[in-house]
Amino acid sequence: MQIILVLSLTAAAIGSGLIAGIFFAFSAFIMTAFARLPAEQGIAAMNSINITIIRSPFMALFAPTAILCLVISVLAVINWRGGASMLMLAGAALYLLASFVSTIIFNVPMNDALEKVSGSGPQAAKLWATYLRDWTWWNHVRTLASLLTSITFVRALMLV
Known part of the structure; x- marks a missing residue:
């Protein structure tokens, strides 16, 4: 059980860290460039991505990484380790809710709406401006959540 926990935490820490980096790139410069x-x-470029x-x-x-978070949650509960289990549950919840679920609830529907817009005219320009603001805000949430997940899992690894 210990090896499964260590491997799951390690893989999830790396996975969430890499995801944070991808999201960070969008927040830091890709959306600004678009x-x-x-x-x-801008619409054409984002639709292509x-x-x-x-x-x-x-x-x-x-x-x-989301699946690993579910596994980590189960392992944290069935083999309670005090602070380490609390960190594992916190990290898993951060990734699952603020990164994975928020993507499905907020970013994907915005992407789907953008896909349906022709790229010219005042309506497209208005949608694009709203999209840039709202999509980027939720991306900041995903970035921070994924980074905090990685940090939390690394800290949990130090305690198990």
């Missing part, structure tokens, strides 16, 4: 483009070009990311290694990291 905002500098005319709406039609949204199609590409589904078939990229990102998905092979994003979903399995």
Whole structure:
């Protein structure tokens, strides 16, 4: 059981850390760069990313890290280790709720709405401005949650 816990925590710490880095890139410069483009070009670029990311290694990291968080939660409860288990549950909850679920509830629907817009005209420009603001805000949430998850799992590893 100990080896499964250590391997799960290690993999989830690395996975959530890598996800945090991807999200950070979007928050730090990708969305800012897209905002500098005319709406039609920005929409086209973001739609291209949204199609590409589904078939990229990102998905092979994003979903399995969520599964590892579920495994870690179960291991934390069935083999309670005080502070270490509390950290494991906190890290898992952060990733599952603020990174994984928020992506499904907020970012993906915004991506789907953007996909349906033709890239020109005042309606597209208005949607693009709203999209940039709202999508980026939720991305900041995902970035921070994924980073805190990684830190929390590393700290838990130090205690198990």
